[in-house]
Amino acid sequence: MSILSGPGAGLVTRTGITPGDVVVRAGRSTLRFDRRAVVTTAILVVLVLAMIAVSLMVGEYRVGPGALWDTLTGHPRRRLDRFFVLDRRLPRVLVAVGVGAGLAAAGAIFQRLYHNPLASPDVIGFTNGASLGAVFVLLTLGGTLSTAALGAAVGALGTFAIIGVLTVLGGLRGARLVLVGIALEAIFTAATYYVLSQAYLPSAAVANAWLIGSLSGRGWGQVAIVAVGLALVGPLIAVLNRSFHALDLGDTVATTLGVRGGRARLGLMLGATVLVGLSVSAAGPIAFIALAAPHLARGITRTPGAGIFAAACTGALLLGISDLVAEHAFPAPVPVGVVTVSIGGVFLLWLLVREGLRHRV
Structure with a gap:
């Protein structure tokens, strides 16, 4: 047995726990992790930090590691260093x-709740519903980003709400969930195109470019939106994440373990949404x-x-690298959505083939 002491917590490996498991005990709570x-x-996490550093240094105006450190610590060597690193x-x-972290976390929640490898927000309609709402505000109500x-x-x-009602009424699971999605x-795509067709042409062109998915021109306003969202939803998901193992065993077993399955699912889905x-x-x-x-x-x-959290880190790294490719791997920069769609299409084909072979076996 090895013990790492700390204020109010212990880190132990025990008999009865597989050698690759790590158990964290805090008060009456016990959490088990795979080593x-x-x-x-x-x-x-380290790779995400490295990707951030590379993203801050590369481009038409290059910033060296030393100049990057000086700029981030508040002592830029040149005025352009501050502009490109901190402002752009x-x-x-x-x-x-x-x-990337938010989308990946949402995808992990949906796939785990519905026990379906294809249950992600962009497959079952959540992303398109959000796009319709944003485009309606931008073009019909004259809103801003x-x-x-x-x-x-x-x-x-x-x-x-629609998925929830259909799940209650029809018990959406498996292939039916994907088909409904x-x-x-x-439906949402058709409604979005209708809003675009009725809008002023220059505004529609801007919205249409936005619908591809892009990080170009994003500033501290968008950083604040994402940060506030993660700060508000993250703790809820972290608390409810412990309910997953009980939910995997079914509502009856979850109830005997003290987990209210309906509330936990509702909270997780709401946070992901x-x-x-x-x-x-x-x-x-x-x-x-x-x-x-x-995956x-x-x-x-x-x-x-x-x-x-592992899925969120993977999503952050994947989107960050995709944006680097979109910005620097082509003669002219392209929206990052073009890169993720290209990668995702190949990945989806591989996933479908793998699932088909697994069911045949």
Whole structure:
């Protein structure tokens, strides 16, 4: 037995726990972690920080590591260092990290709750509902990108209400959930195109470019939206995350373990929905991060129930790298949504083939 003492907590490995498990005890609460998952998640955090540093240094105006450190610590060597690092690149990469983390966390929650590898916000209609709400605010109500956050949240919550009602009435699970999501996606997309067709042409062009999913021109206003959303929803998800293992065993067993299945599911879905709405409002409907990141996190950690935090780190890293590719790998910069759709399309085909082969076996 090894013990790491600390104020009010202990870190122990015990007999009866597999050698790869780490148990954290805080008061009456006991949390068990897979050692590989803890290590790989820590590595993911380091990679995210490295990706942020690279994003701040590269570009037409290059900033060296020393100049970057001086700028971040408040002593820029040149005025242009401060402009490019703090005013241009830092808000963009922070939005990428926040949006990637939010979408991936939402995808992990949906996939775990519905026990469906395809149950992600952009497949079952949540992203399209949020996009419709944001576009309606932008073009019909004459709002700004900041006020579009409210429209995106309302659109995502409306989709949440529809899915919730259909789940209660029809017991949506498995393939039926995906089919209903595809139907909702088609309806919301049609409504979005109708709003675009009725709008003033220059405004419609701006909104249409936004619908591709882009981080270009993102500033501290979008950083604030994403940060506030994560700060408000993160603690709720962290508290309810412990209910997943009980929910996996069914509502009856969960109730005997002291977990109210209905409330836990509602809270988790509501938190995921808010994350989707805020992410869409900040960067547009960036596709496939929510679908791919949880699968990649499970593959990296080799844990079937890889934690939401591991998925969030994977999503942040994936979107950050995709934005670097979109910004620097082409003759002219392209929206990051183009890169994520290209990667996601290949990933989705691979996922469908893998699931088909698994069911055949």
